[in-house]
Each structure stands twice: as C-alpha cells, then as structure tokens.
Amino acid sequence: MTTPSPQTPLAARAISPKIATSLADTLKALADPLRLRLVSAIAATSNGDCCVCDLTAIADVSQPTVSHHLKKLKDAELLTSERRGTWVHYQIAPARRAEVMALLSAVTPLEEAVDAENETARVEALRTMDARVTRLAEQLAAELSDLHPDVIMTIVRESYAGLARTATVTQHLIPLTERFARQRLADLVRDRAVAPPQVLFVCVGNSGRSQLAAALTNQLSGGRVIARSAGSRPAASIDPDVRVLLQDIAGDDVDALYPKPLTDDAVRAADVVVTMGCGDVCPVIPGVNYEDWAVGDPALASPEGTAAIRDDIAAHVRTLLDTLLVPQATEITGKVPS
Template identity: 70%
Template sequence: MTPTIPAPETVCTPSPTHAIGAESAAAVAGTLKALADPLRLRMLSAIATDPRGESCVCDLAELADVTQPTVSHHLKVLKDTGILTSERRGTWVWYRIIQSRRGAVTALLDAFAPSAVIERAEDEASRAEALRTMDARVTRLADELADELTDLNRDLVIAIVRESYAGLVKSAKLTQHMIPLTERFARQRLQDLTRDRTTGTPQVLFVCVANAGRSQLAAALVNHMSNGTVIARSAGSTPATDIHPHVRSLLTEIAGESDALDTFPKPLTDDAVRAADVVITMGCGDVCPIIPGVRYEDWVVGDPALASAEGVAAIRDDIAARVRTLLDTLPSR
C-alpha cells in the first residue's frame, strides 16, 4: 500500500498591506454613517442633480413631510461630515456639495441607485402627460376670469392665473380639484393686489413651512373669532400636498365644511405679503423667510403633524388664546 504523503504545510508570509490607515478608515466610516439615512441621501441627490449647482433649503424641505428642526438636523449632519457647505443669501440658506467631494458623491449615487433613477423617470413621464392635459384647462380658466374681471388688466389676470397654477402644481397632487383650487388661489391673489391698505379691513398673514396645520388653524380662528372684522390668510414656504387630517377635522368644526375646503395649502407670494397688515410666522426657522410687514410676530406653537388628536386640540387652544390677544391689538376700520 502506497503511503499517504502529507501536503507541505502552507506558510503565511506577511506581505506589505495597502489598506487605508486607521485614522482614514475612521473618517470614511463616519461619512458612510452620516449617509446611512434615506432622507439625507435624497437631500444629497437633490443637490447633486440641481442644474444650479446648489439647492435652497426651501427646495430640500419639500422632499419629506417632516418638521423644520428635522430638516435642519439632517443638513447639519451632512455639513459636519464635510460633504456640504452652506451660504445664507438674504432670507434663504443655500447648500452645495464641496467641490472635492462632488465626484465621490456622484459615483456613490450612480452606483447604488440606478433603479431609483428609472422609477423617477417613469413617474416624471406620467406627470408630464397629466400636465399637458391640464394646461388647456388652465388656459380656459384664465380666459374666463379675464372676461369676468373687466376692471382689471386682462394680461395681468391671465398671468396671475397661470402663476397660481404653477405655484400649486409644484406640491399638490394632480386631481380633478386642481382647476377649482387654482381659481380660488388666483382670485385671492387678485384681491390682495388691489387691496387698499389705508381703508381696507385689517388683514393678517400666517406663514409656516407646509401650510397644512398651524397656519391654517390660526387663519380659520381669526376669521371665525373676528366675525368678519379681520381677514386672515395663510401660506407656506414649502406647501404640503394636503392638510393634516387632525387639523382638517378642527377646521370643519370651526368654519364649516364649505369654508374648511377653501383652506388648502398654498405657496407664499409677494402679493400676500404686501397686502398684510400683520405677518405672523409659526415655527419656520431657516426654512421660512423673514417676511417684511407693517408688523411682525413669531408664534412658537406645537406642530400638529407630530401630535395626537388630543395634542392637536391643545395646540388649537394655544393658538386661540394668541388670536384673542392679537384681535385686541388690531385697529377697527
């Protein structure tokens, strides 16, 4: 029998390693940890693909239905890891990817998110087709309002209608309600444009980020509690697609079903700012611009989007108390 010859023992001979150093590995690990969040990746993708080379914080806040402190926290994490830099210009903060990191960010997003790119392209194609269909209806609405409002410049009316539609369609869902909402928004803007500040009914503008909770509730309470002696508007720096369900039920209790349906999320416009006697911001932080007005206030109240039904009721009571004080300070006309 042939004896079995054992295989020679394999000797592990250390060879020079080209692994990154411990300090560099710790730095990379910190960056990857910072990126391990879906919203941060979406923010980074939005900035990387923005044709301007940078994104305003108001654009980034549209990516998710979260509070302003949450948006600010995620952006701060990306800044602290050396991926982003920011610059405040006027009332807005702009973010861009640090030049030395742009190649790495682009490579990361392209390598790991191709399916997301395809899905987004399909969604955009579907939305583009809906927009083409809606455009003819907007044109018809603009002509009808221009024929009705003969005391106003026809070109102005048509421009306001189209601008109102463009402002709403950026955040709203494309539904059969889009044309009625555009008409309401355009009529409100035209009223603001022609308002006489010296003799008109006092007007208050409430501004928050999403215009889907606090600002809607405050405006409804002012209109209800003033019995028509004060006009309240609301707007959002980055309006949501719809009002928070808990807030919608409260609006119905305050104003009734028909009026509550009018309080849809709307974008902030210069027309509303110029028409207001008082501008009140509500927890906007750096996402909301500082609005110039005859009088300026900032109300720090809870966010209904983060509260239970009972919590929303408490927020309503808090706002109602502030509204009573506000009404006592407004002049009667």
C-alpha cells in the same frame, strides 16, 4: 420560410416537450415582479455580474426579502452566486443565459410600447390642462376689468404651477387654481385705507398651525378681519388631526384652507404677517407688522396634543384681535369696547 401544410401534424409544429418543460420552469421562477426585475438588472450589467448590495436598491423592500427572491432564482438554477469578501455577487447561470436573454428581449418591445403610451398620455394631459388654465385666465380677465389681462394670465399660470408641484390628485386642481388666483388678484388691488385688517399666517408646510390660526381668526373676529395662510414649502394636504378640528371651526369652508405657496403679493397685502414658530422667513415689506408665535407642531403631536395646540393658537389670536379691532372700534364710536 415555408408554411406548414394542413397535413402537417400539430405536434410537429409545437415546441418540444423538453424545451416546453424548461421554459415553463423558467416562467414559473420569474412569475414575480421583483424577481423579474432582479434578473433584468443582472442581465443589464456590462459583465453580467451584480453585487447584492446593488440589488437591494431596486425596490423599497428589506434586504431579507431581496435575499429570499434571489434564493428562489438560484433554486430554479437561473442564477449562480459567489461570495467575495463580505458581499455575494450574482450572475445568470451560463446554461440558462440564452433562454433568459431571449425572454427579456421579448419583454423589451412591450416595455417600450407602454413607455410610449404613457408619454403620449402625459403630453395630451399637459396640453388639455394648459388649455383649461388659459380658459380660466380668459374668464377671469373678462370678469375683472380693472386688471390687465396679461397680469391675470401670469397670476393664474403661477398659481397653477405653485399648486401642481405638490398636488397628489389633479382632478380638483383647476377649481383650486381659480380660488388661489382670485385670492392673489384681490390682494393685488387691496386698498389698505378702506379694507378690513388682513393677517397672513405662515408656516413651512401650511398643513396645520397656519390653517388653525386663519380659521380661528375668521371665526373669532366674526369676519371683521381677513385671514390668509401660506407655506414656504406647502404640503400636499392638511394634517388629518388638524382637519378634524378645522371642520369644527370652519365647517364647509374647510376646503378653502388647502395648503398653498407663500407669495410676495400675499405679504404685501397683509397688515400683519405671523410666522408660526417654524423658522420661516418672509420678505420684509415696509408697512407690514411681523410677529412670531412659538406654538407646537401638530405633525408631532397626538390628537389631544393637537387640540392643546389649537387652544394655544386661539389665545394668541384673541390677543392679536384686541390690537387690530380696538383702534377700529375707537375710531367709529369714540369708545373702547368693554
């Protein structure tokens, strides 16, 4: 290939007006992310033919929206269509196929470069997070000398993995992992003979009922009962209406009530395990009492309904505290509190 001499007119080195016009029209027709994806999907089929029923699955939009963009591509003469029975099949227009395929081929290296960059960033993020988790475990092992470092490392890693499954924001994941791991480690060494009563509230999502029950137990017992909550399939966050109520109950401690997974050690450490009428089943541990409270689900309720659910849970909590705290007070004073 020879390099044009400085004397060569610039117009001679530019693409022709005819090709420029055709290419500009094509680029204009494809200047929409969904249209570009539709064309690339059709081009990727083995026979260059694609049913509209398959194209509607490409993006989370309605079928009329897909049909609108397909019509735009037909108007630009990039696609042709043919009705077969009840469905319409689309193909790239034969006269434009070489042009379209050339454009798509030019995009492929860019997409591969972006994928490679994203994969590199993902690997680096995992490596960084792994180092932070390891460092956290080492810090806790230095602080908690009554537990073997390997046990602490296992608990920290399990806690991180359990929270990471549903995390939508990772910037607070390490502090939450530390809080969750500390709770689990405390449960491992809990001595029932001297520790205050402990209650574990369990629901599927751990995003509403169980948090309300735990917060109300902590508030109404004045700290004389330890309340935990967990879920068999914890949600990513607390229900917004429940969070408003929790802020009134727990104040600044509301962040400690984040959704967390149910673990065997939490069940073993509890004196009472309460399921919240959601069909959850917990491991049966000897010495642990089990209750099921048939209360409504805040996720299905209005703000007023959620407040009523809170009041219902509070009544259950008061009854539970009567059974947990009366024996304790009788043992100390010899009298039943009035």
